[in-house]
Amino acid sequence: MRGLGKYLYQSESIVKLLKRFGFLLMMLFVTAQSFALDAQQRFPKPEFATGYAQPATTSPSPRFLLLEYLDIFVLLAALSVVTWFVLKKRSRKGVFWTSVFSLLYFGFYREGCICSIGAIQNMVLGVVDNTYKIPLTAFVFFLLPLVFSLFFGRTFCAGVCPLGAIQDIIVIKPIELPKWLQKVLGLIPYLYLGLAVLFVATKSEFIICRYDPFVGLFRFDAPFHMMMLGILFLATGLFVARPYCRFFCPYGVLLGWMSRFSSNHMTITPAACIQCKLCANSCPFGAINEPVVETGKRHSNVNRMITYFILLPLWTGIGGLAGSMVHVPLSHYNKTVYLAEQLIEHPELKDDQKNIDIRTFLTSGKTTTQLIAEADAIRHQFYIGGWLLGGFMGFVIGTGLIRLSAFRRRDDWETDKTNCLSCARCMEFCPVKRDEDGKITINER
Amino acid sequence: MNDKIKLAGRVAIFAAGFAALIAVLLIANYVQSRLNDPIENKTIPALVKRLNASPEDETLKSEIRAFDLIARKAYFTTKWQIRTGTYLMFLSLIISILAVRYLLSVRSKLSEIDPAREEKGLDLLIAQKWVIYSGSGLIIIALVSGLLSYNSLKEYMVNEKMSAAAGEIENPAIQPNRQAGQVEANLDPVQPNAKVEADSTTVQSNTKVEVPGQPATKDSASAKAATVSAPGLPTKAQLRANFPFFRGSDGTGVAFQKKTPVDWNGADGKNIRWKVKIPKPGYSSPIIWANQIFVTGADAQSRMVYCYDRNTGKLLWEASADKIEGSPAAVPKVTTDTGLAAPTMATDGRAVFALFATGDLLALDMTGKRLWARNLGLPDNHYGHSSSLIIYKDKLLVQYDTNRTGKLLAFDSQSGKPSWETLRNSKISWSSPVLVNTGSRMELILTTNPNVSSYNPETGKELWKIACLSGEVGPSAGYADGMVFAANEYAKLVGITAGDSPQIAWESDEFLPEVSSPLAINGLLYIATSYGVFACYDAKAGTKLWSEEYGDSFYSSPIYADGKVYLTNTAGKTYIVKATKDYQLVGTPELGEKSVCSPVFMDGMAYLRGVNQLFCIGSK
Amino acid sequence: MSTDNLPKKMDRRRLIKNGMQLTLGLSLVSIAGWSAFKSTSDRLVWQLDPFKCVQCGRCAKECVMTPSAVKCVHAFNLCGYCDLCGGYLKPDPNARTTAAENQLCPTAAIKRKYIEDPYFEYEIDEALCIGCAKCVAGCTSFGNGSLHLQVRHDRCKNCNECAIARVCPAEAFQRVPISSPYLIKGGFTKGKNG
Structure with a gap:
């Protein structure tokens, strides 16, 4: 078409001239130019008479891949060292300084990413998204602490996790929370884990990372809400020891499952318990079980337990139902679902020039029907996920009740293997000591 | 020892106090940085606005510069302060914590926790109680929030399905009636009941559109054919009796109307039956069905379809192509010589279809009520999309060659559902599809750079293609007697023997059209160039028979009607020549207005769109 | 509970414990095995298309x-070196100069350099750029669209899920292998990475 335009383009001096004119001529030039070059560039690359060479666009490279492998090595080394301190050396000091190192390395140097807690999400995304390849680091950070936990207890929490370390250091005046409060708050990690998995499985978002309270402190830079969340947790942590670890950490749930059946978990005393009760108030995390003395009538205790057993399927079923009911509000947090609902409920937003999301959608060429079908499919995933999440929570509550009602005979002061963070504080209290040669002595206080 | 404890205590308190002080300062700074955000800054834009009003104001300029410097300095200084402050705060907090830890370690070797006073055994029962409470609480919250929430998606999906199902049931019921009404009207011009209710809000002047069947009754054979045809689909004869597409019922530039006018003058009103100003500009040509004539017009504000009474020029209705999903928020940049409404509409007597440079495809029934609309995706076209629409049976065919991809799309004309989509390995083009019967089959012929290609209009399957064009192809194909003619400026003019193994029979490069399409009829081929040459070739051999240089350029395409060829130049002067081997000029009537559209014919009248007005030409 | 059956009970507990440990161990092994197929030794980083x-x-x-780790980068190769730059100057500028009232960039992060008549080069000062994309929209x-945004990996913390990706309306953010961490226009063309 446009012969004039072609003529203009052929004459380079005119091209140069045109460049100096205003937008009006520029528009004319736009039409003339775009067909002349295959690359559809409006303005041709200049040929400099002075022979000026264009600079190249810089692209600073990300962190070396090799350093990622260093992270894996440091993780393995730190886990081994802290396990050695806990189990062999029985040294609180050793554990403490390992955790300081981990805080400095994984926290302030690596700035909190990648961490094992967040790696749960990478694993789940790997399951649901066929195109997503799990990075080796994420996979190792997820698996290695679990493997250690299965054999040696939660030594990861004691000295490797930077989130744990920053809280552990500021435990100044810990108080013991009432048992009921501990149990109720102890349900939160399960819910958090379930929600995190649900949100990743529906490809909505990574909530664990979004609400990570300490990553902002590690980086000295974060959005306001993240920073405040971190400071809030630390302030609470002065009195309630390691609140995030005990009452929020979703990875702690998995570690707890492993640790519970671990074969070489740390013990308060290196030899037989002498029932001195010195360790009774040593644990700031409420993870020491006292000797069990059955209280109340045995008959009614057994009956209660049987009732709880019968109620377990009921908890699971009703929980599932409740979870499935809540799928609609939950799915609001998915971007696609939210956009689709906005379009249906507020059609006037289509004319809103300021609504970036709707404006971008309208120019994307996708139809509302397509979007809504997509959103509906995601909501269906939330429905299925809601059943599973609710059922899981019901099951957790049901089994929690059973465990609370069971009187399992225990004569000594022992660690609660599920919740024990292997911090080795209690060992300092125990007067029974084992020296280098393995000789047992009892310190008098 | 005591001194050390005292010192540690003081250090702890002092460091904590310092940290708290910095925290307060940081929060204040944070708030301030929010106010200083360079993106949210309101002052500078306001000042620049004032400057635009008085561009020579030097004091205002220096004011802007000073303020800009202060604002940027403030922003970056605040950033530095926040960063440094955070480091200081953390440092002092660490010192404070270390001091406190030291204090505690001196006071007692081992730190015990403050135990909660609880009665043995009872605490377990209380814990059970609370776990039950909180568990039930969770479930109740979930149930209530579930019950209170409202799933508008489901609602929408259900409605969508219902309306789709209803549409399927409704369409066959309503459509034949409407069509029967029209066909009856075609058969019997006296029947007064054949009226189509116009219930659309867009109807402006007349709520009823009369459909007396003047054209078809002249040819009783075609009327009979109409009565026996399947409900809805127009017959070939019906299509030929009307003027349903760009360049006629086949898109080849051949009109089947007789007694077409040869003399008029738009300036003094000679043989002008009516003329009407079209509200919005557009380079699309008119189309006609029965008593209705349709044109499109568009500007940045809206894209419109206008329907006029063919006999009186009265605006029957207008419809806007708005509120279409996927339609771009801003109109694309187009050149003034292409505009936003370049594609000509198409109709099958049941509905009219319009396409705009925004990619908005609109289907309206004959009363202006919207049947469906969709956006085909913003066409990446540096002049503006201009390929016209054509209909084959129940399929609306869209040539959609853009800078991104070349596509041939087919939509179900009633529902708007995509029937098929063929990816064309082609560059962008501005030409329009041509629908021809090659004797053995129907073929849809498209021109672009570099191919002339033919498709099965039923399935979209490519039948054949031949590379012979280059550049930015605007002219569509011409067709007659098994030969396809294609041409483009700076390329060449070719005669192609169509078929599964197409061959270039002849080629020429003497006169090449830029926008105007070739017309083949009676063994002759007509070419009109943008530098004002009108040429006639022997279609079989490719030899030039005659050429005339007129001056003003030709953008519109030559149209054959009643033994004559009509060609209008951009000044609005129409050259009418006899469709014979030798050059016989019949007349050169003037429209009195610039025009880039091709004339359309119906009932012994010609209709021509100028840049502003639509003219109806015929003896009074 | 008599003391006779205590050892037996302890045995049962140990059996359950060992069984559970074995089960959990096996599940970890299977997760490891499965992940070996799914994992990549190439690390992924965030980038925007x-x-x-x-x-x-x-x-x-x-x-x-x-400020944001997303910065404007300039693909010099695509630039037309225009005097009247839509990315540098405000629309309808008062004059084609570097004066504050004419600059589009809110932080004056674009440096305009005269090369030869009539060409000007535009360079981004990344220390000042806040990634607001005003110049990108203009260009x-x-x-030519030679100014465009990119995640700068010397600044990006490479969060597990990018906070911008979560809210990006155009779904332009994606994870790319660390071996090709940039999608700079010119080298990277449309449609190459889906």
């Missing part, structure tokens, strides 16, 4: 870093 970008301005606000609508 400049062809999908709609210049909404969220990159400046949503990044966990202040894309009026020019």
Whole structure:
């Protein structure tokens, strides 16, 4: 078409001239130019008479891949060292300084990413998204602490996790929370884990990372809400020891499952318990079980337990139902679902020039029907996920009740293997000591 | 020892106090940085606005510069302060914590926790109680929030399905009636009941559109054919009796109307039956069905379809192509010589279809009520999309060659559902599809750079293609007697023997059209160039028979009607020549207005769109 | 509970414990095995596709870093070196100079350099750039689109899920292998990475 335009383009001096004119001529030039070059560039690359060479666009490279492998090595080394301190050396000091190192390395140097807690999400995304390849680091950070936990207890929490370390250091005046409060708050990690998995499985978002309270402190830079969340947790942590670890950490749930059946978990005393009760108030995390003395009538205790057993399927079923009911509000947090609902409920937003999301959608060429079908499919995933999440929570509550009602005979002061963070504080209290040669002595206080 | 404890205590308190002080300062700074955000800054834009009003104001300029410097300095200084402050705060907090830890370690070797006073055994029962409470609480919250929430998606999906199902049931019921009404009207011009209710809000002047069947009754054979045809689909004869597409019922530039006018003058009103100003500009040509004539017009504000009474020029209705999903928020940049409404509409007597440079495809029934609309995706076209629409049976065919991809799309004309989509390995083009019967089959012929290609209009399957064009192809194909003619400026003019193994029979490069399409009829081929040459070739051999240089350029395409060829130049002067081997000029009537559209014919009248007005030409 | 059956009970507990440990161990092994197929030794980093970008301005606000780790980069190879630059100058500028009232960039992060008549070079000072995409919008609508946003990996913390990706209206953010961490226009063309 446009012969004039072609003529203009052929004459380079005119091209140069045109460049100096205003937008009006520029528009004319736009039409003339775009067909002349295959690359559809409006303005041709200049040929400099002075022979000026264009600079190249810089692209600073990300962190070396090799350093990622260093992270894996440091993780393995730190886990081994802290396990050695806990189990062999029985040294609180050793554990403490390992955790300081981990805080400095994984926290302030690596700035909190990648961490094992967040790696749960990478694993789940790997399951649901066929195109997503799990990075080796994420996979190792997820698996290695679990493997250690299965054999040696939660030594990861004691000295490797930077989130744990920053809280552990500021435990100044810990108080013991009432048992009921501990149990109720102890349900939160399960819910958090379930929600995190649900949100990743529906490809909505990574909530664990979004609400990570300490990553902002590690980086000295974060959005306001993240920073405040971190400071809030630390302030609470002065009195309630390691609140995030005990009452929020979703990875702690998995570690707890492993640790519970671990074969070489740390013990308060290196030899037989002498029932001195010195360790009774040593644990700031409420993870020491006292000797069990059955209280109340045995008959009614057994009956209660049987009732709880019968109620377990009921908890699971009703929980599932409740979870499935809540799928609609939950799915609001998915971007696609939210956009689709906005379009249906507020059609006037289509004319809103300021609504970036709707404006971008309208120019994307996708139809509302397509979007809504997509959103509906995601909501269906939330429905299925809601059943599973609710059922899981019901099951957790049901089994929690059973465990609370069971009187399992225990004569000594022992660690609660599920919740024990292997911090080795209690060992300092125990007067029974084992020296280098393995000789047992009892310190008098 | 005591001194050390005292010192540690003081250090702890002092460091904590310092940290708290910095925290307060940081929060204040944070708030301030929010106010200083360079993106949210309101002052500078306001000042620049004032400057635009008085561009020579030097004091205002220096004011802007000073303020800009202060604002940027403030922003970056605040950033530095926040960063440094955070480091200081953390440092002092660490010192404070270390001091406190030291204090505690001196006071007692081992730190015990403050135990909660609880009665043995009872605490377990209380814990059970609370776990039950909180568990039930969770479930109740979930149930209530579930019950209170409202799933508008489901609602929408259900409605969508219902309306789709209803549409399927409704369409066959309503459509034949409407069509029967029209066909009856075609058969019997006296029947007064054949009226189509116009219930659309867009109807402006007349709520009823009369459909007396003047054209078809002249040819009783075609009327009979109409009565026996399947409900809805127009017959070939019906299509030929009307003027349903760009360049006629086949898109080849051949009109089947007789007694077409040869003399008029738009300036003094000679043989002008009516003329009407079209509200919005557009380079699309008119189309006609029965008593209705349709044109499109568009500007940045809206894209419109206008329907006029063919006999009186009265605006029957207008419809806007708005509120279409996927339609771009801003109109694309187009050149003034292409505009936003370049594609000509198409109709099958049941509905009219319009396409705009925004990619908005609109289907309206004959009363202006919207049947469906969709956006085909913003066409990446540096002049503006201009390929016209054509209909084959129940399929609306869209040539959609853009800078991104070349596509041939087919939509179900009633529902708007995509029937098929063929990816064309082609560059962008501005030409329009041509629908021809090659004797053995129907073929849809498209021109672009570099191919002339033919498709099965039923399935979209490519039948054949031949590379012979280059550049930015605007002219569509011409067709007659098994030969396809294609041409483009700076390329060449070719005669192609169509078929599964197409061959270039002849080629020429003497006169090449830029926008105007070739017309083949009676063994002759007509070419009109943008530098004002009108040429006639022997279609079989490719030899030039005659050429005339007129001056003003030709953008519109030559149209054959009643033994004559009509060609209008951009000044609005129409050259009418006899469709014979030798050059016989019949007349050169003037429209009195610039025009880039091709004339359309119906009932012994010609209709021509100028840049502003639509003219109806015929003896009074 | 008599003392006779205590050892037996302890045995049962140990059996359950060992069984559970074995089960958990096996499940970890199977997870490891499965992940071996799914994992990649190539690490993934975040990057944005400049062809999908709609210049909404969220990159400046949503990044966990202040200022954002997303910066404007200049593909010099695509630049027309125009005097009247839609990315550098405000629309309808008072004069074609570097004066504050004519500059589009809110932080004056673009440096304009005279090369030869009539060509000017535009360079981004990344220390000043906040990634607001104002210049990108200008260059894309009026020019060649050589100015565009990219995640700068010397600043990006590579969060597990990018905070900008979560809110990007155009879904322009994606994970790319660390071996090719940039999608700079010119080398990277539209449609190459889906």
